[in-house]
Amino acid sequence: MTLKNKKIGVLMGGFSSEREISLRSGKNVTAILEKAGYDVVSIDVKENFIEELKNNKIEIAFNVLHGFFGEDGRVQSILEHMNILYTGSGVESSSIGMNKILSKQIAALYGVNTASFQLIEKKEDYKKVQFDLPWIVKPVAEGSSIHVEIIKDKNKIPDFPYSEKQFFVEKYIKGTEVTVGVLDDGKEFLVLPVLQLIPKNEFYDFEAKYTKGMTDFILPAQIDSKIYQQVQNEALKAHQALGCSGATRSDFIIDGEKTYFLEINTNPGMTDTSDIPAEAKSYGMSELELCERILASALKKKK
Structure with a gap:
C-alpha cells in the first residue's frame, strides 16, 4: 500500500x-x-x-x-x-512504556535484567531504601533525563516536586552506557547497531543528550561481542514484551559481564542529534527509509 x-x-x-x-x-x-x-x-x-x-x-x-x-x-x-x-506503539504499550517502574517489571518477567529500584512518593521515603548508595533518582513517567540526579549522600536529597509527580530511586551503576533501537514496521523486527555513549557530564543528562559536543558517540559500540549481542537481544525482548511497534529505544548499563535494563522509550527523538537516526545511519539506512519504516507501522493498526 x-x-x-x-x-x-x-x-x-x-x-x-x-x-x-x-x-x-x-x-x-x-x-x-x-x-x-x-x-x-x-x-x-x-x-x-x-x-x-x-x-x-x-x-x-x-x-x-x-x-x-x-x-x-x-x-x-x-x-x-x-x-x-x-x-508507533498503541494505547496500552505507550502507557506501560511511559511508566519506568511498570516497564521494568514487565521486562523482568521476560528475563531482562534490571537494577534494584524503589518507589519514592515523598522525601522521607529515601530513609526506607533497601540498597546501598550511590542511587539515581528519576521521575516514573518523564523522559530526556529531566529531574534526574545522582545521590551519593543521604543528607543531600534533591528537592524535587514529589507532591506533583512520582519518582523512584534506582541503584546507580557506574558502567558503560549503551542504547539500542528496534524498528518494527508490522512485517519484521530490525534491531539496530548498539550505540555507546560517553557523556562529558557525570551521566547522560539533558545537556549531554541535546547539546552537540557534550557526548562522544561510539557506533557501533566497542564492547565484547557476547555482551553486544546480549543487549540487542534484550532490547528486542523489551520491545516485544511491552507489545510495542514502530521505533523504540532501550537504554542499558553494562558492568563487567552484566547488563542492566534502564528504560524503554516508545517514541524516541528524531532530531539531527538523536540516537535512533544515528543508529539507522550506521546500519546503512537513509533518513527517508527510517521515516518510511516508522510510517509503515501505522498500517499495523489498520482495521
Missing part, C-alpha cells in the same frame, strides 16, 4: 517538558517526508489540535510527541477514536 497518496500529519510540540525537543523532531521528519514527495503537514499539538486534524483531513498521524500526552497513550486514544492511523 502506497502512503504518498495519504494526508500525513506530523504531530509535534505537545504539553510536556520535552516540547522543544519534539518540535525539533517534528521539523526534521516533516522536511524529510516533504522532500520525498509525501503529502505532509506539521501540526503543533496545542489545545485546538483536534480541529487541525479535522481541517487538514489527516489520514495518518506521524507521532513525534514526547512525554506527557503524546507518549503515554492519551493522544493514541484520541486518534483511535477519530479513526486516524498513527505511527
Whole structure:
C-alpha cells in the first residue's frame, strides 16, 4: 500500500517538558517526508489540535510527541477514536512504556535484567531504601533525563516536586552506557547497531543528550561481542514484551559481564542529534527509509 497518496500529519510540540525537543523532531521528519514527495503537514499539538486534524483531513498521524500526552497513550486514544492511523506503539504499550517502574517489571518477567529500584512518593521515603548508595533518582513517567540526579549522600536529597509527580530511586551503576533501537514496521523486527555513549557530564543528562559536543558517540559500540549481542537481544525482548511497534529505544548499563535494563522509550527523538537516526545511519539506512519504516507501522493498526 502506497502512503504518498495519504494526508500525513506530523504531530509535534505537545504539553510536556520535552516540547522543544519534539518540535525539533517534528521539523526534521516533516522536511524529510516533504522532500520525498509525501503529502505532509506539521501540526503543533496545542489545545485546538483536534480541529487541525479535522481541517487538514489527516489520514495518518506521524507521532513525534514526547512525554506527557503524546507518549503515554492519551493522544493514541484520541486518534483511535477519530479513526486516524498513527505511527508507533498503541494505547496500552505507550502507557506501560511511559511508566519506568511498570516497564521494568514487565521486562523482568521476560528475563531482562534490571537494577534494584524503589518507589519514592515523598522525601522521607529515601530513609526506607533497601540498597546501598550511590542511587539515581528519576521521575516514573518523564523522559530526556529531566529531574534526574545522582545521590551519593543521604543528607543531600534533591528537592524535587514529589507532591506533583512520582519518582523512584534506582541503584546507580557506574558502567558503560549503551542504547539500542528496534524498528518494527508490522512485517519484521530490525534491531539496530548498539550505540555507546560517553557523556562529558557525570551521566547522560539533558545537556549531554541535546547539546552537540557534550557526548562522544561510539557506533557501533566497542564492547565484547557476547555482551553486544546480549543487549540487542534484550532490547528486542523489551520491545516485544511491552507489545510495542514502530521505533523504540532501550537504554542499558553494562558492568563487567552484566547488563542492566534502564528504560524503554516508545517514541524516541528524531532530531539531527538523536540516537535512533544515528543508529539507522550506521546500519546503512537513509533518513527517508527510517521515516518510511516508522510510517509503515501505522498500517499495523489498520482495521
